[in-house]
Amino acid sequence: MTPPFVDVEHIRRQGQGGAYERGVAYFRDGAVRTVAWDPGSSVIESVVDGSARSSYRCRIRLDIARRDRPIVSTFCTCPVEADCKHTVATLLASNRLAEAVPGGTRQPDSWRQLLASPAGTEPARPATGLALGVELRQRVRRSASRWAPVRVESASPRSLDQLGSDVLVGLRPLERSARSDGWIKGTVSWDVLRRAGNTFEPGQARRVGECGPRQSASRH
Ligand SMILES: [Zn+2]
Numbered sequence: 001m002t003p004p005f006v007d008v009e010h011i012r013r014q015g016q017g018g019a020y021e022r023g024v025a026y027f028r029d030g031a032v033r034t035v036a037w038d039p040g041s042s043v044i045e046s047v048v049d050g051s052a053r054s055s056y057r058c059r060i061r062l063d064i065a066r067r068d069r070p071i072v073s074t075f076c077t078c079p080v081e082a083d084c085k086h087t088v089a090t091l092l093a094s095n096r097l098a099e100a101v102p103g104g105t106r107q108p109d110s111w112r113q114l115l116a117s118p119a120g121t122e123p124a125r126p127a128t129g130l131a132l133g134v135e136l137r138q139r140v141r142r143s144a145s146r147w148a149p150v151r152v153e154s155a156s157p158r159s160l161d162q163l164g165s166d167v168l169v170g171l172r173p174l175e176r177s178a179r180s181d182g183w184i185k186g187t188v189s190w191d192v193l194r195r196a197g198n199t200f201e202p203g204q205a206r207r208v209g210e211c212g213p214r215q216s217a218s219r220h
Helices: 008-015 020-026 084-100 155-161 191-196 201-211
Strands: 030-040 044-051 055-062 069-078 130-141 150-154 167-176
Touching: 008 020, 008 069, 008 084, 020 084, 030 084, 044 084, 069 084, 069 130, 130 155, 130 201, 167 191, 191 201
Parallel strands: none
Antiparallel strands: 030 044, 044 055, 055 069, 130 150, 130 167
């Protein structure tokens, strides 16, 4: 039987402290050797290659009825024991099985399914979410001299109090934090969004990027 699809946001939340990013890399490298889904116990079992010669076994219990938290528990035989990169890679591999069989038509005999990478296809890579943030900025003169340059900086309640209230409103891109699930400045900028090969979902990156300032290179 086909495993249920687990939303990537739940997997991201499970793999905190960098386990998610490392798990994505493990999955992409094909470290997940086998994935099996047992609908009776609602458990995914897997074998994942470790960094050394060893391989680890993972068990992940799901409860799809719990929409806000479908991952009940994770266990791994590695030293971390739970919520590790191996369990993240397992969930991504399990999702790929779920996606590979629309409607779940696979025969229920596949208790042990070998996860083979179809030749020439790149695994779908989970993209970082993007949002547009509104930021208060203010014109700041960092020196008492009236000839000192005026700069535009991000405003905070404190700086507004200290430096006056010559305030502007600006837009900036924000990215979804893998750690807190909140919107953060992170590594995203208008320039990053325009660069090819960034880790953001291409459609989102284009739409958010269109809200940014015009590219200086387009002048000539
Ligand atoms: Zn592990």
